[in-house]
């Protein structure tokens with residue numbers, strides 16, 4: 070049996086609840102971390118959702134407490150980290166789920182939509198990494214922090230420019246916090262999901278290469294949670310500052326639309 074090193078560890082998940090029509094990354098990450106033996110602080114802005122995931126973990130035999138806070142507010146984020154540390158005894162792993170996009174043409178975006186997007190996708194990660202970073206440094210036993218970025222922070226983010234810029238910022242924060250906190254044994258990484266939409270659970274497991282975006286089938290929330298679990302675990306103890314893309318291969322598609330007919334035309338020739 071492979072030991073993930075998570076048994077008995079204190080884990081804070083920020084945005085742990087589940088809104089049914091959304092992907093459910095917070096819930097799926099929380100369930101997997103609890104299944105690996107971690108004790109969880111489930112932080113959410115909505116008390117019912119925070120309690121809901123904590124109860125689901127306990128019903129499955131795990132240990133969890135609910136913390137209610139708006140994590141886009143620096144003071145509330147700091148208070149949530151204090152509550153989680155007091156309740157769990159230590160924060161050894163921290164996972165940030167929160168984020169969302171607003172849509173418009175790049176030249177039309179309002180100030181309000183820009184500010185909301187940066188606050189919800191980037192500033193709150195900064196507040197959380199700062200507060201948890203201080204806590205982990207104080208504990209002196211290292212740790213792991215993971216935030217959800219997006220493939221939109223790597224490629225263009227057409228019609229949601231602020232979201233792409235904010236997620237690129239998350240990828241940058243993971244690198245910088247990783248460099249600065251590495252000497253305390255603290256690792257910091259990100260996971261960049263492709264389009265999980267509302268879960269993609271209706272795709273058959275063996276449905277490959279059937280759309281123009283994903284060479285594999287598109288990712289599901291369980292695929293994102295597996296990446297979060299890996300980066301949180303001792304399996305990744307020499308991995309830091311990285312962004313693990315989980316997108317069914319979407320961002321590696323070639324730019325030239327190569328297919329069998331094109332290859333047949335060029336085969337044997339000497340073309341660039």
Ligand SMILES: NC(=O)c1ccc[n+]([C@@H]2O[C@H](COP(=O)([O-])OP(=O)(O)OC[C@H]3O[C@@H](n4cnc5c(N)ncnc54)[C@H](O)[C@@H]3O)[C@@H](O)[C@H]2O)c1
Pocket residue numbers: 083084085086087088091092093094095112113114115118138139140141166167168169170217218219220261262263264265266267
């Ligand atoms: N679904 C996709 O296709 C996709 C693709 C790429 C990246 N992502 C990223 O996944 C994350 C969202 O995942 P989801 O849709 O499963 O989550 P979600 O939006 O359903 O939110 C999860 C929980 O976070 C809570 N929350 C929201 N704002 C909060 C706040 N200010 N303070 C505390 N809690 C708050 C919500 O109440 C909810 O229970 C985002 O970071 C998003 O950018 C999603």
